[in-house]
Amino acid sequence: MRSFETGIMGEDNSRNLISGHVKWFDPTRGFGFVVAEDGGPDILLHANVLRNFGQSSIADGSAVTVSVQHTDRGVQALEVHEVVPPEGDGRAALEDLDFPDTDHSDLPLEPARVKWFDKGKGFGFANVFARPEDVFIHVEVLRRSGLADLQPGEAIGLRVIDGRRGRMAALITSWDSALRGENEPSEASEDVD
Missing domain, CATH: 2.40.50.140 (Nucleic acid-binding proteins)
Structure with a gap:
């Protein structure tokens, strides 16, 4: 396994650790997107990558730390390292x-x-x-x-x-x-x- 570096991914296809939040994730479609804290293109989060972390879904707005790789199709999450549920939105839903x-x-x-x-x-x-x-x-x-x-x-x-x-x-x-x-x-x- 390669070591991780923090920051925007390089063109050499090396893995990088990125912190961000889930823009949206649809378990039925099997994917969603993460927005990096430092900006840049949306990061594809595939259901298989999330399942490898032990979850079949993730709430929109959750903070995440992922390893990413730049590919010909864009930036993709390779591994989920941490998920922090979103803060409450102030509604008394319960x-x-x-x-x-x-x-x-x-x-x-x-x-x-x-x-x-x-x-x-x-x-x-x-x-x-x-x-x-x-x-x-x-x-x-x-x-x-x-x-x-x-x-x-x-x-x-x-x-x-x-x-x-x-x-x-x-x-x-x-x-x-x-x-x-x-x-x-x-x-x-x-x-x-």
């Missing part, structure tokens, strides 16, 4: 759910699979391993977690709170991210495929 806006990193990470998620409706459900009840997932929690969409059967990690209507996700991470040690998975994590 007010109707009686959702406290606090840090939930002290809650245990529960292994789960997405049952279904409809971005248009703004919610979905997941099944936590070895638990009979569903966990409600709100699109705003998904966005705050740095994700844009979820696919049925996708393995995820959830930090769950008890809401007025039952268990609901307070924080969501891709299971691959949890296994890399970015979160503390529960003991049941070894049973998730």
Whole structure:
């Protein structure tokens, strides 16, 4: 593996580390674009590159650090190194759910699979391993977690709170991210495929 350099990429096709933000990403189309902090052309972010990081989607506006390469077709991300979810936009989208806006990193990470998620409706459900009840997932929690969409059967990690209507996700991470040690998975994590 080559070493990384910070700055705009050279014409020698060497990898460079770039910080920026997601302009947009469409998991259905399988790609999106990143805008570099220092300007320059948009950077193509392909779904396969994002999947190698352990996510199938990413929220618009998320801060990212990527390795890029200049090609005949433009600038392309080769590897995602870091994703930071976008800041809140000031809307109280979760007010109707009686959702406290606090840090939930002290809650245990529960292994789960997405049952279904409809971005248009703004919610979905997941099944936590070895638990009979569903966990409600709100699109705003998904966005705050740095994700844009979820696919049925996708393995995820959830930090769950008890809401007025039952268990609901307070924080969501891709299971691959949890296994890399970015979160503390529960003991049941070894049973998730």
